[in-house]
Amino acid sequence: MFSQINPQLIRNLEKLGLTENEAKAYVGLVCLREATAREIHELTTVPRAKIYEILKVLAKKGYLEFRQGSPTYFRAVDPKQVIGKIKDEFLNCATQTLDQLNELSYELPKTSPVWCIQSEWGIKNRIREILDGVREELIIFSSSPEFLQEFEAELKKLEKTCRLIIIVDELGKFRSLPFEFRETTEEFKDFINNIVIDGAQYNEELFMIADGKESIGVHNAGNKREAVVIRLPIVCYLQKMIYDRVLEPGFIKKDR
Amino acid sequence: MFSQINPQLIRNLEKLGLTENEAKAYVGLVCLREATAREIHELTTVPRAKIYEILKVLAKKGYLEFRQGSPTYFRAVDPKQVIGKIKDEFLNCATQTLDQLNELSYELPKTSPVWCIQSEWGIKNRIREILDGVREELIIFSSSPEFLQEFEAELKKLEKTCRLIIIVDELGKFRSLPFEFRETTEEFKDFINNIVIDGAQYNEELFMIADGKESIGVHNAGNKREAVVIRLPIVCYLQKMIYDRVLEPGFIKKDR
């Protein structure tokens, strides 16, 4: 019977700060509306010897009410109230933490010119940051439509305020996207698809140069995705030169 | 040097889901802007042998970026981004959890007529719920202005739509509150201030009867606060009778 209960729900409650048993007991009590410790124990597989202490803790936290007696009866406080309280407390904690962190770092100068990013979220975050900063020109090379799709809205905006050059390896893959694409030379396509470092295939999925002074490259190596940000104008300039070559012999295909 | 750093900040970050060492490392890195593993270790007291693994985890989570080499350099991602991400993930989890809980309990009928509440938050929550439900008459006895202050706004609203009777033990204590008070008889005052059960002093701080059918009493016993909610109309009726007596001989003092 309890086996039907979503174990995901238990895990969610754990993420919200309850222990596994607390979560089970609270969920059980929400199901039963009103119950004795034993009934909760039977429904939830929380050991009977543990259930009393756990219910006490939940009552202290305000997640349930009780009616003393033998047996004592319990009822759950409305989930809306409970989750609302947890949410409020967490948000307070988060804003306070942010304030404290900001006191430590008035601004974060991005001192060094080269950085690697490993998390998916971090990569997208940084791409967005770069897109926000573009003033005149943005050159993009891409071999996977995924990223362009993700940032379609931002790119559409940029299209109006600056030069936007998007180079792809195969026009076909990008047909569904509403941009003007240029295609690389065959030579470059072969090159980019066959980079092997230390026996592992390197897959350059995205490469952007913003205003000729900041670049980000996202590649896939051995199942792991990683991004490299470079802020050295010289390096970016060289990279830009190479990418300009890619387009030789000055040949432009439009896809629509 | 690091001793100046707010340990509260570390605890906050722990509440947001980091381990102690992760929190220390991230805070250290925010302070240093850009640093090697050793520098972070020296600033934060995180063992040097542990710092590498921890920084790896933080990078995976997207909270920092790195520049490989010997030594490898690290920099913190802007706290605004990091806290923002944590917050978003938490809120998603919270709303999902609430949905799942609501599926279990379409509505929570408050079946039983008597419940105890132990948490401060739970008590206030329930008082608010009762205040929301009052239609015609609300009788309040209070010996501590704290609660009336807390719910001043709600009570002011109720004053317009229903009969509101507030009885207090000493008019003086409540002088600053903008309500019309009635005072109890001396006899009742003595009685209420000297309730002893099992050797412990019982202190009735607040008592409310809503529409003669639901009551909540908040009392303090041995440093712990507790509330009892009763929904039996008969019991409430009896309680109301007693409280009516309290006002005998029909004598009403107005405080302004």
Added chain:
DNA sequence: AACATTTGTTACCCCTAAAGTAACAATAGA
């Protein structure tokens, strides 16, 4: 009144995550 059942409590063990420690390999600089 004697017995059995249920309620509530206590004391223990186990496991795991995370913190701390010590010693070693790999690398870089002198």
Added chain:
DNA sequence: TCTATTGTTACTTTAGGGGTAACAAATGTT
């Protein structure tokens, strides 16, 4: 070549949470 630093590995310790067994207190039954 030698030394200092970087980075890694294996181990110990600790604390919190989970599980089990056994007992006292209360309740119910014959």
